[in-house]
Amino acid sequence: MSTARPEDEVLGKAYDARLARRLYEYVAPQSRLIALSLALMLTVMAAQLAQPYLIKVLIDDHILKHEARGLTALATLYLLVFAVEMAARYAQLYSMERTGQNVIQALRNRLFAHLQGLDSAFFDRHPVGRLMTRVTTDIESLADLFSSGVVSLLGDSLKLVAIVAILWWLDARLALVTFTLVPALFLLSVFYRGRIRGAYRDVRRRIARINGYLQEEISGMLLVQLFRREGEDRREFDAINRGHRDAELRSVVYESSFSAIIELIGTLATALILWYGGGRIVTGALTFGTLVAFIEYTGRFFGPIRDLSSFYAVMQAAMASLERIFSLLDTRPAIQDPAAAAPPLSPPAAAERGPRGLIEFDRVHFSYRPQEAGTEILHGVSFRVRPGEKVAVVGATGAGKTTLVKLLIRLYDPTEGAIRLDGVAIRELPLRALRRRIGMVLQDHFLISGTVAGNIAFGDLSLPAESIEEAARLVHADDFIRRFPAGYAESVRERGSNLSVGQKQLISFARALAYDPEILILDEATSSVDTETEILIQDALQRLLRGRTSLVIAHRLSTIVGADRILVLHHGRLIEEGTHRELLARRGAYARLYRLQFAPGEEPERSAAAPERSEAGFIPGPDPA
Ligand SMILES: Nc1ncnc2c1ncn2[C@@H]1O[C@H](COP(=O)(O)OP(=O)(O)OP(=O)(O)O)[C@@H](O)[C@H]1O
Ligand SMILES: [Mg+2]
Structure with missing residues (x-):
């Protein structure tokens, strides 16, 4: 539950040359600011050290000698020196903080971009809270390195040496x-x-x-x-x-x-x-002026000693943070673009040749934790989805259906076997190109905070309003969106918590349609909606799938019956394959499921029109034969 673990606070060396060298890459662009800050620091120091001496001269040479001439000049000079000190101190603190903040900003952007490139397996292993800590707290402790770190170390040490010398010289x-x-x-x-x-x-x-x-x-x-x-x-x-x-x-x-x-x-x-x-x-x-100057100088002496004592700890914390930040930056994503991308398939010809997108799974094995024995989820799954074909996958909860889909868009790579798209292994395709061709509607309809229109145009921010509304109209989302007080500009809360399940589903459909992919993957939600919405959703689905190669993880009977082919997945293995009628005729696992779940003693066509029954999940049991 806690976001910070004990190891987040383990401290080590106060200086690590390797880490410092890597940080230098971010500090180097700030070298002019740092030089300015150093110059200002010397000014502050000189002004500070001049003041007690001016007091001494004032007392010894003027007050005690009853010499009024020059008093005004000295007092004015004192004030001037003080003003210079204040101005320079302000500018010095500002430029130093600014250096630190610039470095931090660059490093934080770098971390953010790096996180975006990491793969799903990485996020499975690392809790969100700890990653947040890297980007916020860890980077924050680098700020200390600049505000009370290197430059003040230099400044404080110089000041101490100077005061010691002056005191020695005075008495x-x-x-x-x-x-x-x-x-x-x-x-x-x-x-x-x-x-x-x-x-x-x-x-x-x-x-x-x-x-x-x-x-x-x-x-x-x-x-x-x-x-x-x-x-x-x-x-x-x-x-x-x-x-x-x-x-x-x-x-x-x-x-x-x-x-x-x-x-x-x-x-x-x-x-x-x-x-x-x-x-x-x-x-x-001893002169009286020297005594006063001594008291003044000692007052300026203790501050730096106090600050120097904290330097070690600041460095230690900064190094520990740097270590963690750089080790995160060093994580290589497991899913990467191929070194040499496969030659692009010519997209213009596609329209003439009709739908494309031949999907092949070739003896695919997969485990979320490949290092651990007995964790394999898919055990050699092979199938094809031909261009333009609609294939439904059915199977019990936890059978590995969503996992199949995650492999297809390369959120993970199979541990064995290959997945091909139009004959090219997807590992050989640039990630962006692969994901551009495949549209996906997820099981939990992921909406982001923003407007309804923004959610539909998620994949293409330049989408004109007409296209957004057209997509919404096609999937029957237009009606309810128009009924919102702000219509398409209605704001959606985080994860779409202010929308109903059916509304979220239809908006997800509109998003997929607006994206207009060649291949559509649909992981049907298991949650039920009312009959009227169900009919809307079924019709929206038909329109969404029309003319596309599609792979549907199906929980609705209507989707299953409407599919060209059905794959039955059981504990990570494909155990049956065929059309609804073929599979029923085979009287195997699918037929048994169908009888149990959907239509005891009914004709398939009739039960397909009974949406109130269509939400039951498929639970394949062992083949009775
Ligand atoms: N990120 C993950 N890390 C480890 N194991 C996972 C992960 N995601 C899923 N699993 C496991 O993989 C198995 C298959 O999960 P999957 O999500 O593919 O099931 P499913 O067939 O889609 O089920 P449902 O019908 O409930 O959606 C389950 O046993 C699950 O516990
Ligand atoms: Mg699933």
Whole structure:
């Protein structure tokens, strides 16, 4: 249920040259922005470091010497330097963030396009939630690499070195005293940073669990309410939620004690400087201005140390994310275009020669998990569908009917045997060309959010409105679509949840018709609709199939009887083949099924006209003979 698994958060090396080199490909186009950011960073630093010195000059050379001349100029300069610092800081942060966001955007587009090329078997193996994490959270943690990563590392280190040098130059002994606090500060920072990041990781993991639970609960609310699982689920959710609160509180404890301790060390440093430096002023070894400058510089010294302590963890998280992102980018799709495509068949001649599309299955074996023994779903299936022929496939639930269809459009490849289209193995055909020739109506009518018209024109966005309406009219969808308040512009919710089953079916038909494929594959839905809609659907089907080679996974008696040939699939094997009459006359599995399911003691023609009976699924039993 949880979208983040423990292994999503395993951390390793903070620097991996191989990953950094691959990231460089995405960073290189941003080199001008990075150079700009570096230049701005140096400006910020110079302006920051000039300020305490200006104060020192102001105190020592003017205030203490009662010298009023130049005061105005110095104060104005101080203000100016400060203004420069602010402007440069703003531009620096912006350009750095922008670099990061540009890199992230490019990488995210790349991932998206890569996901589109992956095959169904890949998506069977990888849960949606984890893939979402790659494209969102993992890429997000790269943003940290830019905002608090490399450039700030460089900036902070430079600043530290500069401050140490300046303090040393101002007064070496006072500098040494001040530096005694640095190791303590650094160690405490490293300790707390580690804890804080760990706590945040925990919080993120628990938020992912909350999201996962919530998603399942909301989408299954009907089931929850029906089976009165509310109380139980509330308790489960409460446990997850409580865990999240505790994790959140742990992070707050670390965060607040960390900032308190940093404050404490800062005050300690000031006290040390006042105590030791004050003594040296009394003996005349130190000027008052230098003391003030010291306090100012130390204040600017602790920030970078605090930030540097987090650098390691940021790098570590970014590398772990990069590792996962690149390993996803490295997955090669199992279904790919052939290296050298078969010569294209000449399409213009097709119209003259009548329907094309000879489908051949040649001893096809298939398993969804070929590595595991005993998982084979199809055991050597062979058949042909001649151009223009309508072939129906019947068989029990789980017999492998939908699987046959998935193989034909190459969502998966057979483990053995070959599938040919007009004599050419489909492995040799470019995927786009193959899928352009084959239209498909799926078992669960897949609609997308958008308009009704958009759903019909799904395969060809340039389709004119007349063609969309023409397709809808032919399959009898026009009537109910026009009755929608917005007609063809009526919005369809995700997965078509605001439409009835019959409406979804007819819209899917219209979509297939508008696509106008040579070969049509129809995986009939098993859910029933009312008699009137049933008659509409049957007629729509006839129009859809007319003049096309078609393979229909049939659950309706009318479709079965209307087919030129029927294939009976049983546990992944074809056990009978023939027309409705031939198969009945054979008195085998099909005849038995037919008797059991559709028409005890009736003539086939008459029962074909009885749609209220036509929804029963076929369940072939063993041949009684
Ligand atoms: N993605 C998948 N991964 C693993 N096994 C699968 C997958 N899809 C289907 N199966 C298995 O393959 C077998 C055949 O499924 P298939 O969908 O082809 O059945 P079907 O004949 O279309 O059934 P129905 O009439 O219910 O639609 C079933 O045992 C099913 O559990
Ligand atoms: Mg099926």
